[in-house]
Amino acid sequence: MVLELTEDLKTGVEEMDKDHQMLVDYLNEVYTLLKEGKKEQAIRIFKEELLHYVNWHLTREEKFMEAIGYPEFERHKKAHDMFKKVILDLLPKVGSGDVEAFRESLALSWGWLAGHIGKVDKKYGEYAREKGLI
Ligand SMILES: [Fe+2]
Numbered sequence: 001m002v003l004e005l006t007e008d009l010k011t012g013v014e015e016m017d018k019d020h021q022m023l024v025d026y027l028n029e030v031y032t033l034l035k036e037g038k039k040e041q042a043i044r045i046f047k048e049e050l051l052h053y054v055n056w057h058l059t060r061e062e063k064f065m066e067a068i069g070y071p072e073f074e075r076h077k078k079a080h081d082m083f084k085k086v087i088l089d090l091l092p093k094v095g096s097g098d099v100e101a102f103r104e105s106l107a108l109s110w111g112w113l114a115g116h117i118g119k120v121d122k123k124y125g126e127y128a129r130e131k132g133l134i
């Protein structure tokens with residue numbers, strides 16, 4: 001399975017789209033490692049790099065929304081906090097060594113991310129466009 005940041009998932013905010021592309025790249029990398037049987041490496045990348053990048057991106061996105069005076073900031077931040085919890089809850093599954101459980105965790109992470117980017121993140125893009133900020 002190869003994940004893709006399709007056009008309908010672009011916010012129009014260059015930096016954020018780049019971050020989202022990085023998230024997709026990380027997930028694809030983990031999928032590939034699993035397919036190649038490199039489970040330990042896949043676990044390490046998920047737990048260390050991907051998780052770190054998710055947190056980094058969410059913070060950066062929150063700063064961006066604040067900087068442009070985005071009115072839905074609070075609600076958006078709550079959604080981020082929920083996702084951080086979801087992804088932390090997946091860690092035992094990921095680290096268990098059960099490849100099927102790991103794949104499910106990846107699918108769930110991507111499902112959440114794609115849904116969030118397509119429905120929630122895109123709205124700050126619309127706002128920024130309306131305000132002539134991008
Ligand atoms: Fe977001």
Ligand SMILES: [Fe+2]
Pocket residue numbers: 016020057061117121
């Ligand atoms: Fe985002």
